[in-house]
Amino acid sequence: MAMTRFQEPGFLLVRAQEGDETCRNALIKKFTPFILRVASNVSGRYVRLGSDDEASIGLIAFNEAINNFREEKGVSFLSFADTVIRRRLIDFFRKESKAQKVLPLSTFDDPSDESGEDASNRLEVHQAQETFRLENESSDRRAEIVQYDKLLRDYGLSFAELVEVSPKHEDARRRAIEVARLISETKEYSDYLKLKGSLPLKALEKEVDMSRKTLERQRKYIIAVTIVFLENLEYLKEYINKV
The missing domain is CATH 1.10.1740.10 (RNA polymerase sigma factor, region 2, helix turn helix motif)
Structure with missing residues (x-):
């Protein structure tokens, strides 16, 4: 009907x-x-x-x-x-991950406000606050990696596999990352990737300074980095941007 x-x-x-x-x-x-x-x-x-x-x-x-x-x-x-x-x-x-480690805010109250304790106590409180922040950040990173691994599996990839498929030379990695960035910022290319699960090689070959053979060889790495940009995985994106 x-x-x-x-x-x-x-x-x-x-x-x-x-x-x-x-x-x-x-x-x-x-x-x-x-x-x-x-x-x-x-x-x-x-x-x-x-x-x-x-x-x-x-x-x-x-x-x-x-x-x-x-x-x-x-x-x-x-x-x-x-x-x-x-x-x-x-x-x-x-x-959910943070909830496992949540402490009451009073844990981090400055004790000098009420008891007049010296700077060493204030420093101890500050260190406790910093430790708490780092633990939460570490938890966020782990959660993001777990999420990334699940996203990779949609494309037949795995987080462990990235070490093997990563270009060995820094210049090659940088060029591959720029291709991934281009795909994530170009709707036509990102839609193609989501629909087909592969790179729009014919179109990319005309636009980037990289041969089709190299694009095919670095296909897995480029897709993996593109996912980071598309999903805005902040910690992994921060690492990639350093490259």
Whole structure:
């Protein structure tokens, strides 16, 4: 049976953004399988509606995407929604990781404010604050690496494999990173990568100072770095930018 105009995703999206709750609910219901698929990919396990927090977060993130999507940005709605869902789930995993180490803020109150203790005590408090910050940062880094490994698996790659596929020479690494940056910043190329799971070699060969043979040889590394830029993985991106 043909889809009527009132069932089309584009129509539902416009009406939902105009405040039509019936259309919003219809749009969410229509794309619930998409939401669960993204949440499952991010979580690395099958996510079920009604029993997993990740599913609820995915639905909330999709609703947020409806509110914030702007067509003029040059990104399709589903690509935008995919990004919002992934980022909200990453935030969730980071908060869950931090919750294991949360201490009351009173732990870090300056004792000199009440007891008049000397500078050595204030220094001890400062050191405790710094240790707490570093522990949380370390936890965030671990969570990001776990998330990255799951993203890599969508492309048939693994985190452990990156050491082997990384170009050995610094200049070669730098050129490969610039190609990855170009892909992440060019909608046509990034959409191709997401859809096909491979590099748009023909187009890249005309635009970058790198032979097709080299692009093919460094394919895995370029894809891996592109994922870092596309998903805005802050710690890994910081490391890559240093290169």
